[in-house]
Amino acid sequence: MVRSRKSSVVLVLVALLSLALSGSGALAQNPGDSGLLFLRMGVGAREAAMGGAGVASSQGASAVFWNPANNVFADFQTDLVLQHYDYLGSFSHESAAVAHRVGNGVLGFIFTGLYAEEQQRYSNDGVAVPEGTFSPYDVAFGVSYARPIGEDFAVGANAKMVYEKIDVHSDSGFAFDLFVSHRTMIEGLTFAASATNLGGQMDLYDGPFDIPTAYRVGGAFTPPDLFSGRLTATCDVLFPNDTTEKAHAGAELRIIPELVLRGGSALNYDLKSWTAGAGFRLGRVGIDYAYEDSQIEGFDAGHKFSVNFTW
Secondary structure: OHHHHHHHHHHHHHHHHHHHHHHHHHOOOOOOOEOOHHHHOOOOHHHHHOOOOOOOOOOHHHHHHHOHHHHHHOOOOEEEEEEEEEEOOOEEEEEEEEEEEEOOEEEEEEEEEEEEOOEEEEOOOOOOOEEEEEOOEEEEEEEEEEEEEOOOEEEEEEEEEEEEEEOOEEEEEEEEEEEEEEEOOOOOEEEEEEEEEEEOEEEOOOOEEEOOOEEEEEEEEOOOOOHHHOEEEEEEEEEEOOOOOEEEEEEEEEEEOOEEEEEEEEEOOOOEEEEEEEEEEEOOEEEEEEEEEEOOOOOOOEEEEEEEEEO
16 A cells, blocks of 8 residues: 555656646746736745745745645644745735644645735826826735655645735636655655646736746755754756746755754846845744845845744
8 A cells, every 4th residue: 555655656746747847848938928926936034045945845834835745744733934025125025824733644824915015007098197096916825735645755735716906907716736745765855846826817907817837846955964964955946837947046054053044046037146044043933034136227135034933
């Protein structure tokens, strides 16, 4: 029975890898074809500081976004994360997530929202006379569940409702995510994959658009004999449906139990570049910060803060 289950998970992992590797060709669209891009904005300053890599390295409440299957192998009963992200100096990305162990599995809940500054409303007559203001926003609510299959494999799934409102126009829809995580025979090495934002189209006012489907594969390695197991390196490759492949890589070094330093880079982006950050933990409470450099003139660097509570 165990061998049959492991074979099934291997098939799932191979299927996700195959979809990811074919994603750039079979799924790629023109840049800008997808909407609701906030669904790709990560949760957790730890992962942001490591270049935005998290499919294999994330744990706790932030893993509800990145890969809830990782939580099957984590050591906690309940974990809560609250996040604020100052994005480009004009947007606020707010998130909250919780992961709770239920029997052999882990149940997760997540909320994310992207809010823009107040915008001027203009008519379509070309006069450019303001007719008031409006505040656009996007929100998503999700619930996930992950469970082990054998000793070294775990799978997870997430279902979420998404909603977007721009002035008087709005629409809602549903999306699904699939995840798999594998602890290899090499101590400290984990491979993982995800397929996120699988779903139909949405339509605000000028025609239907696809949501930002993406496939992600990655690995994380904590060498037990290097820095006494206090160093973790991680890397993700992202295959989105509306642009070219992206890569994310980073590392963290636990200086002392209470202090972690992090750095990384997001590759093949026009906007993103290098990242850095730190984490502080005292007992059950952790505070993390990430700085994301901006490569476009006129846009501010990103600052992400998150607070974790673990029981």
